[in-house]
Amino acid sequence: MSEEKRGCCCGKKTTMRSEEERKKLINRLSRIEGQIRGIKGMLENDAYCNDILVQSAAVSAAINAFNKELLASHIHSCVVRDIREGKDEVVDELVATLQKLMK
Secondary structure (H helix, E strand, O other), X not given: OOEEEEOOOOOOEEEEOOXXXXXXXXXXXXXXXXXXXXXXXXXXXXXXXXXXXXXXXXXXXXXXXXXXXXXXXXXXXHHHHHHHOOOOHHHHHHHHXXXXXOO
8 A cells, every 4th residue: 555754855644656546647637638638629520519518427437546546645645544543633734635525
């Protein structure tokens, strides 16, 4: 699983991911990026509104799938580790994140 460390310059949290996990997430984002470019092309070519909306809904679903995967990984690694280390504030952070995702 991933391992979190403190960044050296800004004090920001970072997460070390396996190469496999990083590749998987980047591949998902690359597909989403391609979908966004496709929608842009549809607009440039005056595609029918409904067709663009269908593609936009597909992008939203893809982003939601990305978020679910990343959230599961975060809970299994970072959150579990921090709770075991007595850093209970990670629960408040997780709740705030879930509230943002559910808007």
